[in-house]
Amino acid sequence: MTASPSGPRRSFRLYLVALFLPAALIFSTSGIVNYQLNPLAYDRGHIRDVAAELNAGRNYANYDLNINWRALRRAQIQQMSAAPDVIVFGGSRWWEAHEEIVPGRSFKNLWVSNDQAEDALALTYMLEEAGRLPKIMVLSLRFISFQPPGERDAQEWQEWAPEYRAMAERLGIEPHSYLTTTPVRQWSSMFYAPAIYNRIQQLSKVNETAGSTTERQKQELEVIASDGSIYWSKETDAKHTKDFVDKAVATELEKVGNKQPKIDPSLVAAFEKVVEHLQKKGVRVVLAQTPYHPSFWNTVKDRPFGKTLLGLESIATDMQQRHGIISVGSYDPAEMGCVAEDYIDHIHARPACVGKVLRLVPDLAAAG
Amino acid sequence: MSFNSYIFLFVFLPIVIGGYYLLTRLFISQRPAIGWLVAASLLFYASLGPGYLLILVGSVLLNFAVARAMGRAAPDSGSRRVVLIFGIVTNLFLLGFYKYTGFLAENINALLGTDFSAPVAAYPIGLSFYTFIQIGFLLDAYVGQVERLSFLRYALFGTFFPYITAGPLVRQDEVFKQLDTPVRERTGVLQIAVGATMFAMGLFKKVVLADSVAPFVATLFDAANGAAPIGAINAWTGALAYTFELYFDFSGYSDMAIGLGFMLGIKLPLNFNSPLKATSLVDFWRRWHMTMVRFFTNYVYTPMAAGIMRRTVRKKLPEPVRLLLVLCLPVFVTFVLVGLWHGAGWGFIVSGAVHGVGLAVNLTWRELQAKYRLPDIPGLVGWVLMMLPLIASLVFLRAANLGSAIKILAAMLGLGAAGDVPPGAFYGTQSLFGLNVVPAIAWTVLLGAIALLFPRNTQQILERYDVALPTLPSPEEKPRIRLQWQPNLRWAITIAMVAGLGLVFVAGPSPFLYYLY
Numbered sequence: 001m002t003a004s005p006s007g008p009r010r011s012f013r014l015y016l017v018a019l020f021l022p023a024a025l026i027f028s029t030s031g032i033v034n035y036q037l038n039p040l041a042y043d044r045g046h047i048r049d050v051a052a053e054l055n056a057g058r059n060y061a062n063y064d065l066n067i068n069w070r071a072l073r074r075a076q077i078q079q080m081s082a083a084p085d086v087i088v089f090g091g092s093r094w095w096e097a098h099e100e101i102v103p104g105r106s107f108k109n110l111w112v113s114n115d116q117a118e119d120a121l122a123l124t125y126m127l128e129e130a131g132r133l134p135k136i137m138v139l140s141l142r143f144i145s146f147q148p149p150g151e152r153d154a155q156e157w158q159e160w161a162p163e164y165r166a167m168a169e170r171l172g173i174e175p176h177s178y179l180t181t182t183p184v185r186q187w188s189s190m191f192y193a194p195a196i197y198n199r200i201q202q203l204s205k206v207n208e209t210a211g212s213t214t215e216r217q218k219q220e221l222e223v224i225a226s227d228g229s230i231y232w233s234k235e236t237d238a239k240h241t242k243d244f245v246d247k248a249v250a251t252e253l254e255k256v257g258n259k260q261p262k263i264d265p266s267l268v269a270a271f272e273k274v275v276e277h278l279q280k281k282g283v284r285v286v287l288a289q290t291p292y293h294p295s296f297w298n299t300v301k302d303r304p305f306g307k308t309l310l311g312l313e314s315i316a317t318d319m320q321q322r323h324g325i326i327s328v329g330s331y332d333p334a335e336m337g338c339v340a341e342d343y344i345d346h347i348h349a350r351p352a353c354v355g356k357v358l359r360l361v362p363d364l365a366a367a368g
Numbered sequence: 369m370s371f372n373s374y375i376f377l378f379v380f381l382p383i384v385i386g387g388y389y390l391l392t393r394l395f396i397s398q399r400p401a402i403g404w405l406v407a408a409s410l411l412f413y414a415s416l417g418p419g420y421l422l423i424l425v426g427s428v429l430l431n432f433a434v435a436r437a438m439g440r441a442a443p444d445s446g447s448r449r450v451v452l453i454f455g456i457v458t459n460l461f462l463l464g465f466y467k468y469t470g471f472l473a474e475n476i477n478a479l480l481g482t483d484f485s486a487p488v489a490a491y492p493i494g495l496s497f498y499t500f501i502q503i504g505f506l507l508d509a510y511v512g513q514v515e516r517l518s519f520l521r522y523a524l525f526g527t528f529f530p531y532i533t534a535g536p537l538v539r540q541d542e543v544f545k546q547l548d549t550p551v552r553e554r555t556g557v558l559q560i561a562v563g564a565t566m567f568a569m570g571l572f573k574k575v576v577l578a579d580s581v582a583p584f585v586a587t588l589f590d591a592a593n594g595a596a597p598i599g600a601i602n603a604w605t606g607a608l609a610y611t612f613e614l615y616f617d618f619s620g621y622s623d624m625a626i627g628l629g630f631m632l633g634i635k636l637p638l639n640f641n642s643p644l645k646a647t648s649l650v651d652f653w654r655r656w657h658m659t660m661v662r663f664f665t666n667y668v669y670t671p672m673a674a675g676i677m678r679r680t681v682r683k684k685l686p687e688p689v690r691l692l693l694v695l696c697l698p699v700f701v702t703f704v705l706v707g708l709w710h711g712a713g714w715g716f717i718v719s720g721a722v723h724g725v726g727l728a729v730n731l732t733w734r735e736l737q738a739k740y741r742l743p744d745i746p747g748l749v750g751w752v753l754m755m756l757p758l759i760a761s762l763v764f765l766r767a768a769n770l771g772s773a774i775k776i777l778a779a780m781l782g783l784g785a786a787g788d789v790p791p792g793a794f795y796g797t798q799s800l801f802g803l804n805v806v807p808a809i810a811w812t813v814l815l816g817a818i819a820l821l822f823p824r825n826t827q828q829i830l831e832r833y834d835v836a837l838p839t840l841p842s843p844e845e846k847p848r849i850r851l852q853w854q855p856n857l858r859w860a861i862t863i864a865m866v867a868g869l870g871l872v873f874v875a876g877p878s879p880f881l882y883y884l885y
Contacts, residue, residue, distance in 0.1 A: 018860030026868025193872035
């Protein structure tokens with residue numbers, strides 16, 4: 001190898017400037033384009049507008065469901081004109097819980113993607129600040145609700161970090177560090193170039209345009225209903241064949257393997273404090289667990305993963321006994337009378353099955 | 369925080385480099401600057417996981433104390449040797465405790481029907497690397513190769529963030545000798561420009577090339593762990609994809625590490641030298657993870673081979689036995705240990721054994737070729753003979769278990785179960801300019817073309833600036849195409865595009881593969 005030539009420093013300085021500027025341009029262009037192509041993921045103004053549409057009783061059709069659900073829910077809560085009778089909150093396993101399940105009551109499904117225990121604190125804070133606490137709050141526990149933050153793959157919960165911290169302070173809970181709650185990954189994704197390509201591909205294949213609608217189901221676009229639930233497009237519905245579902249279950253079983261998600265006792269304690277707080281505010285709290293696909297459940301119940309699920313059911317039962325709250329549902333589909341045809345994958349059940357869980361809640365629907 | 373995260377790129381690195389350069393210019397002594405790097409390295413390591421930092425700090429303190437104790441003992445004294453053995457055993461015990469107890473427990477349970485479990489679940493990232501770096505240090509200190517031992521310098525050596533998580537496996541003299549030269553002579557705008565260029569190319573290799581093919585690799589290996597049959601084309605596509613993924617991931621990481629070190633005025637040893645262009649397995653291992661090969665050669669293979677030679681030199685052994693003992697046995701054992709070093713599992717051991725057998729055959733051929741003047745193997749044939757065991761070994765490395773690995777290899781040989789699906793159905797298709805393509809195949813072909821046909825690798829592009837230290841002797845290569853970096857506008861735009869693409873691919877899911885080891 002030859003010795004390093006010294007070269008004039010000026011040329012290296014100019015090189016660095018000439019390197020930095022185009023690189024920064026590529027980087028910022030990627031961000032701007034993603035921002036424009038995915039307004040429901042990044043554009044807070046647009047998210048507020050969509051929330052207003054939903055609160056006004058209109059539905060909203062979008063290209064997919066990969067949006068910032070927590071930002072949308074925040075905007076919905078801030079713009080709610082009245083407190084709903086019933087709020088269902090949890091992860092996407094609730095996404096097809098429609099208002100028809102709860103006739104005679106005002107109903108809001110505020111499900112978010114990849115729910116965590118911290119979300120219960122944040123949601124309660126937002127509802128309380130807006131003066132919109134419901135009469136009945138349905139919460140639920142999923143397999144990684146109480147997983148320590150450092151072990152989580154999904155970081156969407158960080159969107160509600162300010163509200164989580166505020167509620168933690170209110171309840172006297174030590175919050176996670178700022179480093180843990182800063183939503184780096186969420187904003188990082190705005191600069192991800194392959195997302196632009198995927199979005200352009202999506203837009204080029206679709207004839208319909210995203211926007212407000214009175215329809216509940218569209219041919220190509222997914223619909224976010226005014227009650228907060230979702231309706232699959234006809235095209236997406238058609239994909240949910242038995243083969244598709246069986247393959248999804250098999251894939252998830254391989255992914256789960258012998259993993260046993262942890263249950264962090266401090267997060268359980270924080271969740272309990274929220275439950276107590278809601279009860280003091282006169283809210284009837286219900287813990288509702290949705291069942292898994294039968295093939296999935298029958299395999300995982302004997303694996304370490306099943307131990308976590310049993311642990312969560314024990315937590316729910318324990319809270320029921322100590323706080324007098326209602327706990328309904330089960331991860332076991334046989335207990336709920338749910339069958340394989342009720343599922344689109346290992347965990348997401350159709351309205352018929354989800355409805356069976358909610359109808360176990362006494363007086364959920366208005367009498368008469 | 370990893371090299372390919374925005375927090376590292378936009379927050380940690382600018383602050384560390386800025387603070388370091390400021391301290392080197394404000395103070396004549398480099399102690400504040402070294403202290404700054406040590407603090408930054410500890411912060412970097414702490415960000416990787418709770419509790420990891422204590423293990424690293426404990427390891428560094430222990431090894432420093434052992435080196436000091438050896439320094440106080442008389443040369444050739446028995447106590448010096450005892451201290452060395454204590455140091456090495458303690459290091460290996462720490463590594464074994466965190467890395468191998470689970471594997472040991474699994475096998476004991478399988479054999480005896482017991483129910484043991486590993487005492488700890490989390491493996492501290494980089495433990496294999498910084499343990500071996502420090503064992504190398506102790507061995508060098510034992511033979512008197514460490515001239516001056518200061519805690520601050522040793523702390524930097526033991527924790528330096530560019531190499532602490534996945535190498536290169538540096539030697540103490542490579543770092544300490546550089547620290548002996550005035551820091552202002554080895555830092556400046558040249559180092560920033562060249563180091564940033566190296567880093568950008570590494571980032572591109574990792575997040576654009578390696579990570580783009582990763583999902584397809586996962587598709588194959590997840591399927592192999594299930595019941596679905598796998599066809600030959602799908603098996604070959606995924607296996608090749610993994611070969612290229614691992615190469616670009618690890619060599620990309622190494623480029624980034626070297627670039628970071630260069631920016632901070634510390635050259636690191638080269639770790640990759642276009643290994644997939646090798647035309648024999650022996651040549652491959654002079655080009656792949658070179659610092660690891662150097663370590664195992666210096667501290668395992670050579671002493672073992674020399675010891676066997678000493679024991680057999682006076683015995684008149686038949687030629688095949690002599691070849692087996694002196695040539696084949698040491699290389700086989702060394703590479704089984706290499707496999708085990710990579711991970712605690714039978715797949716890793718088998719992977720190492722595949723290379724051990726392949727190298728034994730290769731070395732034996734070379735011996736016989738020299739003795740009996742046998743013809744050279746044509747380059748292409750040699751390349752195929754290198755790639756086949758390499759791909760097979762990597763299948764064992766990546767597969768969830770031996771059964772999955774065998775399933776993939778059987779499929780590659782056309783012996784897979786019937787009922788497989790075409791690549792489009794297996795890996796998915798995408799429309800590209802009106803054509804229905806299988807991205808898995810397209811990406812694999814592209815990565816293969818780059819790995820095999822791109823005329824110069826990153827250090828060759830930067831060879832005017834000696835961006836890395838030489839690790840192993842490699843043959844002089846006359847480049848057919850002169851592709852040499854210079855600080856001019858053309859290169860600035862080129863590297864800006866490389867860096868820009870790297871930055872906009874960072875946000876995808878992307879852990880370093882070699883963090884697992």
